[in-house]
Amino acid sequence: MGIHGLMSYVGEHKQFFTDLQLRNTKIIIDGNNLFHRLYFESNLDLQHGGDYDSFTDIVHKFFETLSVCKIYPYVVLDGGCDLSDKKFVTLKERARDKIQVAYSISRGGGGSVLPLLTREVFKQALTKLEVPFVQCFSEADRDIMSLANHWNCPVLTLDSDFCIFDLKAGYCPLNYFQWRNLCTCEGTLDCYIPARCFSLERLCSHFSHMNKALLPLFAVMNGNDYINLPALETFFSKVRLPVGGSGWRGRKHVRIQGLLNWLSRFADPTEAIDNVLKYLKKHEREEIRKVLCASMEEYEQSDVNLEDFFQNGTYESQVTRNLELPQWMLEAFAKGHLSPFISDALLLRRTILHVQVENMQRPSAHTVALPIRQVIYGLLLNASQNSEVTSPSKQSNKLPIVREFDRIQKTLKKSFVPTTMLPLDFCEDHRPLATLTEVPRSDRLKLLLETLGVKANILQSIPSPLWLPVAVTCYWTHYSEPKVKLHHLQALLLGMVFGELHRTSSSPDPVVFHVKDKMVYDQFLKWKEKNFQELLDLDTAHTFCQWQCCLQMGLHLNQLLSTPLPEPEVTRLYCGTLVHRLCKELKSAHGAENLLISSPKMSQLYCDLLHAVKSTVPPDFFQETTKTTKSCKEKNKQATSQADTTRQHATLEAQPLCDVNNRFASLMVED
Structure with a gap:
């Protein structure tokens, strides 16, 4: 997820952190954060489509350093989009931003756009190094928190939501994790990595010993990737929060500090929400209460037990049980053998194609691979030769349609893509998706x-x-x-x-x-x-x-x-x-x-x-x-x-x- 401005805010307050000499421990790693960070901080080429060999060497060095310090990593990767699609607006905005950044890079300007195959390269490197990893069914944050608390070990990421999660062993931000600066314990041969650990208790103590149960409400009100309530602007325009600072970053930090100070007056989230609603119109209050309470649940423990996966190879959740997907697919998703692209196409019938540094005056580079994607869609959605093409406005009981989001020039556009009709061997009633592996x-x-x-x-x-x-x-x-x-x-x-x-x-x-x-x-x-x-x-x-x-x-x-x-x-x-x-x-x-x-x-x-x-x-x-x-x-x-x-x-x-x-x-x- 991500809370707007929070990571830079806490970074300006050293008192929220403790210094660590990290060694002899398990650690849960946010895989998506890690491969982005390793690629971008290593001055690797961004213009020419990726230097995957150099990136792989860096990944190897990172995990070799952990091994020297007897740090045992468990990598958790995000999966496909959440089935509720509550983050879809944010995903579209990010896709639009990446198009502009890719255009800038293509013209010699600045910016960072991850090369297309980086995730595949990262997963293959983990496999080769025998680093245990799991690919979650959707966003991994809550699963990471649950596993870290179960094992009482720290989390390594650069996601500001982990300043809100109640982690027993704390959160180590990647920008303070000095893995390139290996140190030796005085008087021994043991090695450690200097790191900083964010302390939820220190943050709450700074704000009049506020109840940490109020932090999810703070995250929701301040704005994260899942929620942006215009009605709350009425609250911010009426409530008395500290003023000062200049520029966007200054205003954002003032709001964060003011909101935390204001929330610290209340004993618990229920009392705080009641006081928030006083500033809103009466007809909005109950609906906003429901939205706030539902959004705060995103910071609760997950029902997924990743320990079962790392010990027994079993990945189960209430979501996957409700979907009744074939067992071979669930296992393939968890092991990273199938991409989140596949789950998005199958479950949401929608994909967002990753922009590259290319000629923006030409059609998207993804256009050339459209026939391959149509075959993939046909396999997933069981398009038979008896199906007929239908428009998106008609019922989808004929040839299925997948919505693709890709760039046209420098704009994000949606297109409706019919699946390819496949041979009957793959589509007859006795060949559903569940038996695809038996073909x-x-x-x-x-x-x-x-x-x-x-x-x-x-x-x-x-x-x-x-x-x-x-x-x-x-x-x-x-x-x-x-x-x-x-x-x-x-x-x-x-x-x-x-x-x-x-x-x-x-x-x-x-x-x-x-x-x-x-x-x-x-x-x-x-x-x-x-x-x-x-x-x-x-x-x-x-x-x-x-x-x-x-x-x-x-x-x-x-x-x-x-x-x-x-x-x-x-x-x-x-x-x-x-x-x-x-x-x-x-x-x-x-x-x-x-x-x-x-x-x-x-x-x-x-x-x-x-x-x-x-x-x-x-x-x-x-x-x-x-x-x-x-x-x-x-x-x-x-x-x-x-x-x-x-x-x-x-x-x-x-x-x-x-x-x-x-x-x-x-x-x-x-x-």
């Missing part, structure tokens, strides 16, 4: 590949972790607007090669990471670290934003179909600064493969990727000559047998029981 893997794979417009045989020579990214890249090459140019495709595929080099760079085995590979890897790093002197190339940025949209929806569809293709390691697929730099270099280079000439293994991988994508488009699709393809063929002959062996091993390793004479047979093996 044969070959059928699920077929639907995925047909959605992306690729044949299975084009992936034969590709390592299995890259099957889905290559299929998505084929789709993007076909449908991107403006049209993908050859140097865009080359730069993107070279970025994937860099990801493979990065993955193997820490291996001490010279067979895995040869000295020739290191030469290529070092050259890539030089390009990645080279500063951009000119303004962002908006059309190039737009093209790669479209690829990320395609990949995001390809990931969501693959997950919804229970991963008929292996889930790729997203952090190794795209490095924005490198890919944009390579685009610039390739315009003047003789051929992309020349960058890899010293590494036959990586040259082979690159040529296999390029050949797979180019085989799906007409020979004259790219204006450039066929010199690159010819050169790749020559280098294919020169590549060592070691490269072929490595690629074959990667394919066979994914499905050891498949036909060893057919490397692609692994795709067709049933679950």
Whole structure:
């Protein structure tokens, strides 16, 4: 949630905090707050679509630091939107603001907009590090509070609502959590992280020992993400609160301090509400009382027991029980295997698409992935071939409609998107959503590949972790607007090669990471670290934003179909600064493969990727000559047998029981 101005207000009062040497403890971490904070405070690139490899390194360092201090983290992520939709107005306002910020960044201005795939990268990093995490069904604040109090451990976040929650072990704001400043206890070898802990008792003591049960009423009256009552402005215009200060921040802090002082006069919330209502019109009073009391419930304990999830993998709540969703979906949501995008589309029939730093004069980059989203919607809402398209004003017992919020130019607009009619295997009465996982893997794979417009045989020579990214890249090459140019495709595929080099760079085995590979890897790093002197190339940025949209929806569809293709390691697929730099270099280079000439293994991988994508488009699709393809063929002959062996091993390793004479047979093996 968030209470307007409260975090900056308490930050100006050191007496509300205690100093901590954090070690030897469990800690509950607000995951959404953390990945935003880690990305934005680390000076990572925001213009070129995200440096996911650098972000992953920072996430690893953060949790390694906790481990050194014997701090045991439990990460809690927000899920989809609340079913009551009471925060929808706030979400739309934030989406509008992000469009303006993204536009500013695209023109070289300031601001912060999180790259599209950051959340996926963060979840994959947690999985790799074996950090326990849960994805809640909706907003996670109350679940976090309940678990922290159950375990009597602190909460790490930067959400001002945690200044209101009654936490037994306190709340450590992320901006005071000095994880980069590791310290050693005097006289021992034990390490700790310097931190500050907000004290609810100190805040209440400062305001005449006010009853802390009054704080939820303060939050509601001051204004949070869920409530903004115009009628309360009548109260503020009539009641005598302290005056002073100048500017918005000054006025906001004066209101906070004045309201806390005023509330401290009362013994409990009931008495305080009675006194608030005296300032309102009589016909408004009872309705406002109901709204205030209902809104204050947002600060009560949750009925979700996250301890059950972390110990037994069980996530239950009254909300999920009432919805009667398939058990496999509930488990997939809790484990982060399905995105909040999926739950919003399924339960609210509405999605808000995340803005990127792109060319705002062109249609949204999300437009290219619309057909993939329509298939997702069809699977979720069971759109059969017998359905008919219907307008939003008509009853939705025909082809279902999903409302999408996306930008048009620099404005947030709503559109009504009909779902795609799916094969009967997925939509007949005996194939409801509950049994989607029981559909044969070959059928699920077929639907995925047909959605992306690729044949299975084009992936034969590709390592299995890259099957889905290559299929998505084929789709993007076909449908991107403006049209993908050859140097865009080359730069993107070279970025994937860099990801493979990065993955193997820490291996001490010279067979895995040869000295020739290191030469290529070092050259890539030089390009990645080279500063951009000119303004962002908006059309190039737009093209790669479209690829990320395609990949995001390809990931969501693959997950919804229970991963008929292996889930790729997203952090190794795209490095924005490198890919944009390579685009610039390739315009003047003789051929992309020349960058890899010293590494036959990586040259082979690159040529296999390029050949797979180019085989799906007409020979004259790219204006450039066929010199690159010819050169790749020559280098294919020169590549060592070691490269072929490595690629074959990667394919066979994914499905050891498949036909060893057919490397692609692994795709067709049933679950």
